[in-house]
Amino acid sequence: xxxxxxxxxxxxxxxxxxxxxxxxxxxxxxxxxxxxxxxxxxxxxxxxxxxxxxxxxxxxxxxxxxxxxxxxxxxxxxxxxxxxxxxxxxxxxxxxxxxxxxxxxxxxxxxxxxxxxxxxxxxxxxxxxxxxxxxxxxxxxxxxxxxxxxxxxxxxxxxxxxxxxxxxxxxxxxxxxxxxxxxxxxxxxxxxxxxxxxxxxxxxxxxxxxxxxxxxxxxxxxxxxxxxxxxxxxxxxxxxxxxxxxxxxxxxxxxxxxxxxxxxxxxxxx
Amino acid sequence: xxxxxxxxxxxxxxxxxxxxxxxxxxxxxxxxxxxxxxxxxxxxxxxxxxxxxxxxxxxxxxxxxxxxxxxxxxxxxxxxxxxxxxxxxxxxxxxxxxxxxxxxxxxxxxxxxxxxxxxxxxxxxxxxxxxxxxxxxxxxxxxxxxxxxxxxxxxxxxxxxxxxxxxxxxxxxxxxxxxxxxxxxxxxxxxxxxxxxxxxxxxxxxxxxxxxxxxxxxxxxxxxxxxxxxxxxxxxxxxxxxxxxxxxxxxxxxxxxxxxxxxxxxxxxxxxxxxxxxxxxxxxxxxxxxxxxxxxxx
Numbered sequence: 001x002x003x004x005x006x007x008x009x010x011x012x013x014x015x016x017x018x019x020x021x022x023x024x025x026x027x028x029x030x031x032x033x034x035x036x037x038x039x040x041x042x043x044x045x046x047x048x049x050x051x052x053x054x055x056x057x058x059x060x061x062x063x064x065x066x067x068x069x070x071x072x073x074x075x076x077x078x079x080x081x082x083x084x085x086x087x088x089x090x091x092x093x094x095x096x097x098x099x100x101x102x103x104x105x106x107x108x109x110x111x112x113x114x115x116x117x118x119x120x121x122x123x124x125x126x127x128x129x130x131x132x133x134x135x136x137x138x139x140x141x142x143x144x145x146x147x148x149x150x151x152x153x154x155x156x157x158x159x160x161x162x163x164x165x166x167x168x169x170x171x172x173x174x175x176x177x178x179x180x181x182x183x184x185x186x187x188x189x190x191x192x193x194x195x196x197x198x199x200x201x202x203x204x205x206x207x208x209x210x211x212x213x214x215x216x217x218x219x220x221x222x223x224x225x226x227x228x229x230x231x232x233x234x235x236x237x238x239x240x241x242x243x244x245x246x247x248x249x250x251x252x253x254x255x256x257x258x259x260x261x262x263x264x265x266x267x268x269x270x
Numbered sequence: 271x272x273x274x275x276x277x278x279x280x281x282x283x284x285x286x287x288x289x290x291x292x293x294x295x296x297x298x299x300x301x302x303x304x305x306x307x308x309x310x311x312x313x314x315x316x317x318x319x320x321x322x323x324x325x326x327x328x329x330x331x332x333x334x335x336x337x338x339x340x341x342x343x344x345x346x347x348x349x350x351x352x353x354x355x356x357x358x359x360x361x362x363x364x365x366x367x368x369x370x371x372x373x374x375x376x377x378x379x380x381x382x383x384x385x386x387x388x389x390x391x392x393x394x395x396x397x398x399x400x401x402x403x404x405x406x407x408x409x410x411x412x413x414x415x416x417x418x419x420x421x422x423x424x425x426x427x428x429x430x431x432x433x434x435x436x437x438x439x440x441x442x443x444x445x446x447x448x449x450x451x452x453x454x455x456x457x458x459x460x461x462x463x464x465x466x467x468x469x470x471x472x473x474x475x476x477x478x479x480x481x482x483x484x485x486x487x488x489x490x491x492x493x494x495x496x497x498x499x500x501x502x503x504x505x506x507x508x509x510x511x512x513x514x515x516x517x518x519x520x521x522x523x524x525x526x527x528x529x530x531x532x533x534x535x536x537x538x539x540x541x542x543x544x545x546x547x548x549x550x551x552x553x554x555x556x557x558x559x560x561x562x563x564x565x566x567x568x
Binding site: 082091104113119162219234249 | 278283304390394399401403
């Protein structure tokens with residue numbers, strides 16, 4: 001009996017904590033649909049989608065497209081460059097390749113903020129202080145980890161399958177596109193998704209690289225809007241935040257199961 | 271080692287194609303190594319972002335590093351960073367994540383998934399959205415003042431200007447606990463039931479069971495967790511910058527913000543590079559400590 005009371009008290013405490021944890025979200029949703037949002041916590045007088053419409057048009061809409069461009073561009077470029085290098089690295093027995101990849105990954109664990117200064121200089125002299133530059137810089141920063149992951153995925157594809165295909169006269173291109181890539185599809189999807197969310201959330205790099213409000217991705221756009229002094233448009237910003245957060249949150253819950261199987265393939269082997 | 275393993279024929283006939291495939295990646299990796307080396311050598315110059323010294327810079331030896339110790343800013347920011355990292359990551363995220371992982375194991379599945387989703391939402395949110403949420407929650411007309419302070423008859427408090435560092439610390443706990451929770455959940459799954467039951471039979475109190483049985487078993491997980499969250503929190507930039515900008519004054523100015531302000535605000539790129547090299551050395555030293563903890567036999 002005593003035990004039951006104990007566990008009920010625990011459940012109550014946990015629910016209370018969860019409520020506190022999500023209360024900022026409740027605030028966010030109430031304000032996003034409120035036509036006269038003031039930033040106070042209040043039940044809206046009416047429900048409107050006007051805030052969302054506003055957050056998808058004009059500069060805000062532009063910034064959404066910039067974010068899509070940066071995130072999808074970085075993820076796709078990273079994965080393509082990564083595959084082209086990871087397959088040879090997996091199949092050719094180049095001495096020291098694992099030590100090399102791990103050294104790069106360790107190097108990237110250290111604060112990236114320091115590398116930004118030289119990157120800024122080079123981009124400035126090459127006229128790349130724009131979204132192309134952001135995509136390129138993020139690709140460079142993401143590549144070490146991507147290479148290590150993809151190489152480990154390709155290592156798990158049995159060579160016998162490729163051998164059989166070769167005996168039947170398939171070319172290298174066919175072997176890679178018809179056998180290796182389909183078999184490591186889950187892993188490639190995970191890598192793509194992680195690079196995508198990383199680039200979608202990225203703030204510091206575009207803060208330094210993007211110069212105009214039309215060029216901002218959503219992270220910098222949101223910061224510029226609520227960091228301003230003066231009247232804050234809470235309804236607009238709440239809707240903008242929801243649109244900005246939706247892809248990262250939504251895709252995670254959609255892919256949750258895939259994600260786990262994808263990670264099972266990674267392992268932590270050298 | 272060379273050529274002990276025979277190259278498969280479909281690869282052998284296409285070696286140049288494979289090398290060509292590796293080329294773009296190697297060019298980009300070379301750029302990464304080049305940038306890192308460059309950042310390192312900047313720290314020995316008086317390079318600036320704009321003006322005369324952006325072109326006619328000169329080598330100044332260890333002057334920037336001496337300045338780290340003799341001028342006030344760096345040591346203050348280092349102290350702020352240590353406090354921020356200790357309370358938000360090591361105390362907040364780790365302990366809370368561990369406690370949650372421990373209690374939720376025996377909780378009903380509905381409540382469990384509700385709480386899991388709640389803490390995952392914070393983790394998945396982009397940094398700047400989290401900053402906006404916390405800025406609004408702690409503002410003078412925000413959630414905390416509205417629901418707690420004003421109803422109790424107090425004057426509304428402007429939390430960000432009066433308690434900047436506690437606010438960013440709590441915001442970071444809110445945002446980051448999910449990672450520690452997930453890691454410790456997996457760790458506790460790996461502790462076999464028999465061992466814990468055996469300790470119970472031998473008369474160990476719940477506290478002893480945790481301290482003497484479970485914690486030693488999951489020590490590698492604890493060390494891994496510490497390693498990652500320390501590195502992340504020590505160099506964390508967006509949330510604090512968007513929430514307080516390091517202010518008011520310098521109350522919440524961590525090293526990452528100090529480095530950003532020196533490099534791109536004041537334009538002292540040489541000094542900024544010295545700061546990031548110092549950060550790198552500190553983080554590296556901390557990582558070595560954790561890695562030793564990871565390997566050390568009991």
